[in-house]
Amino acid sequence: MSLRFGRRESGEGPLSEVNTTPLIDVSLVLVVILLLATPLAFESSFGVHKGDPLAPPAVVAELPERVELAITGEHQVEVNGRAVAIGQLAGALGPLLRPGTTRAVAVACADDVSHGAFVRVLDIARQSGAQDINVAGN
Amino acid sequence: MRLKQTPPPPPMARINVTPIIDVALVLVIILLVTAPMMSMSDLPVDLPDAHARDIERHDFISLTVARDGRLAIDETAVAGIGDVPALLRERLAAGRDRDRLVVVRADASLPHRTVRRLLDAAREGGARNLGIATAQITDGRP
Numbered sequence: 001m002s003l004r005f006g007r008r009e010s011g012e013g014p015l016s017e018v019n020t021t022p023l024i025d026v027s028l029v030l031v032v033i034l035l036l037a038t039p040l041a042f043e044s045s046f047g048v049h050k051g052d053p054l055a056p057p058a059v060v061a062e063l064p065e066r067v068e069l070a071i072t073g074e075h076q077v078e079v080n081g082r083a084v085a086i087g088q089l090a091g092a093l094g095p096l097l098r099p100g101t102t103r104a105v106a107v108a109c110a111d112d113v114s115h116g117a118f119v120r121v122l123d124i125a126r127q128s129g130a131q132d133i134n135v136a137g138n
Numbered sequence: 139m140r141l142k143q144t145p146p147p148p149p150m151a152r153i154n155v156t157p158i159i160d161v162a163l164v165l166v167i168i169l170l171v172t173a174p175m176m177s178m179s180d181l182p183v184d185l186p187d188a189h190a191r192d193i194e195r196h197d198f199i200s201l202t203v204a205r206d207g208r209l210a211i212d213e214t215a216v217a218g219i220g221d222v223p224a225l226l227r228e229r230l231a232a233g234r235d236r237d238r239l240v241v242v243r244a245d246a247s248l249p250h251r252t253v254r255r256l257l258d259a260a261r262e263g264g265a266r267n268l269g270i271a272t273a274q275i276t277d278g279r280p
Contacts, residue, residue, distance in 0.1 A: 022156055022160045026164050029161055044191045044192065044271070044272050044274045045241045045271045045272060046188070046270045046272065047239075048269065049268065050257045050258065050268055109254070110250065112249050112250070112251070113249070114246060114249060115186055115245065115249070116186040118250050118253070119187075119270060119272055120186065120188075122270070123189055123272070126188075126190035127189060
């Protein structure tokens with residue numbers, strides 16, 4: 001679309017026309033860049049600590065308030081040795097990770113459990129208040 | 139009195155370079171902003187979904203493992219997991235920040251043992267800050 005002023009049909013006089021080509025060029029480039037970059041903007045990550053697999057096991061008495069999570073199956077989790085359904089995990093973790101505790105979680109996961117299930121548990125733990133997530137060495 | 143009629147000026151044939159400069163400048167700015175985000179492999183990876191958003195840094199080294207087991211450090215393909223520590227050590231040494239974040243980008247369908255081995259390899263390679271990449275869920279949809 002353009003705006004025209006003055007006399008054009010006769011071929012005489014000045015032509016004042018708003019040139020929208022640069023605006024359209026820039027807009028199209030922006031659209032393409034945003035289309036490409038949008039998936040990247042929706043990528044995030046969890047910070048985790050990884051234990052040394054060769055290190056001796058930690059003394060439990062040094063970490064009295066650490067919550068032990070064991071992922072034994074795709075939908076099976078143990079919280080401090082007690083089996084909990086994945087649907088009730090947030091409810092079980094909430095009181096344990098309330099403000100004022102160490103809010104540290106150690107996560108051990110069975111080898112055959114999918115990475116998606118592992119991250120789902122980390123996500124629930126993080127939403128329940130876990131601030132320090134340690135992934136067990138083995 | 140008779141006015142002297144001046145001849146019209148000759149047509150000016152000049153290429154208007156303004157649009158191309160506009161586009162070029164926008165491209166430069168966009169590339170500067172997105173360059174850190176683009177330094178990751180284009181291997182097909184279906185990241186696990188998560189609500190929580192933990193790390194917001196974009197300056198990180200990515201360790202990507204695809205569904206078929208192919209590996210990459212940033213955009214560089216890696217032959218096997220045994221090569222990861224040495225290559226990662228090189229990258230960490232080349233950068234200014236030795237505590238640079240290393241993010242493991244693993245497909246959601248992979249078994250946890252693969253991710254654990256990769257985390258072990260990253261730690262062996264000198265990574266002090268580790269992260270696990272997720273696809274952000276927004277409004278119930280990833």
